[in-house]
Amino acid sequence: HLSNLRGLKTGTLRLACATTAKYFIPHLLGPFCKRYPGIEIQFTVANRRQVIERLEQGLDDFYVFSHLPQGLDIDVIEFMANDLVAIAGASHPLTKKNRVSLEEFCQQDFLIRENGSGTRFATEAFFAKQPVKPNVRMTIASNEAIIHSVLSNLGVSILSAHTLAFGEIYDVKVINVDSLPIKSQWSFSWIKGQTLSPIAKVFLDYVETEGREMMAKAVKL
Ligand code: PGA
Structure with missing residues (x-):
């Protein structure tokens, strides 16, 4: 042996x-x-x-x-646990608020992962049950590219909190939106x-x- x-x-x-x-x-x-x-x-x-x-x-x-x-x-x-959190660039006005309604979050330009992504699947399943829908502006097939797009003020997004927990420290903030994070x-x-x-x-x-x-x-x- x-x-x-x-x-x-x-x-x-x-x-x-x-x-x-x-x-x-x-x-x-x-x-x-x-x-x-x-x-x-x-x-x-x-x-x-x-x-x-x-x-x-x-x-x-x-x-x-x-x-x-x-x-x-x-x-x-x-x-x-995998919490999917709402994110925005640190200079985004929503990051200054203690609490943001889902309605206000949905007024922002929204960046979403590609078809086939689990993050997108969970985000769509969440919004299917909500009275308001995100204003999808761009589909981006990478967590890192979404983060960089958020940093360049192209919009807000919902990503796994793990994307922010390792490696490069990004100037990205989690926004405290009603009904979020999405839990998985x-x-x-x-x-x-x-x-x-x-x-x-x-x-x-x-x-x-x-x-x-x-x-x-x-x-x-
Ligand atoms: P991804 O997520 O496909 O968006 O990278 C993984 C999953 O949630 O299963």
Whole structure:
């Protein structure tokens, strides 16, 4: 059982993550790879629809979403909250207000992620239940490009709070809008009944026992 000793595990772990998960999945992988230096990781970052396509083709061990696909035979563990928050550039007048009504927020130019994005899916599902709708001005297929567009005063947006929690510090502010944030949960999923490789089993165990706490520490929201 030498190969089961710490550090001697080998094999490939394949993960497919919706783009918004790219801010924290590496923080989960860092300590794991240190513990098992013999493993190779294939980490695919794509929007929700592309991750669903990979799941349908069975290309990876785990699929990370915050908005789970319906009608697929999958096993799921939830591991972290994902709040979608309203944002604006720091100089935007709405950032000076303690509270903004949804109606006033909807009067602003709104920047939305592309079709196929989980963030867009959740935003549309939220507004479908509201009496007011956002004034969509631009569709932008990247969280970072939305943030830069918000910074150049092209409009406001709703993005995962994780987009603001890592890396470059942007001069972006969360606006306190009625009925927001949109609440969702990050989850790991895998195809039901699929035999997990030894390294995938070890990784799942790691996510369940240590991963949640590690994420909570890494994510400073
Ligand atoms: P994204 O979000 O596709 O907008 O990056 C991921 C998700 O919410 O599932």
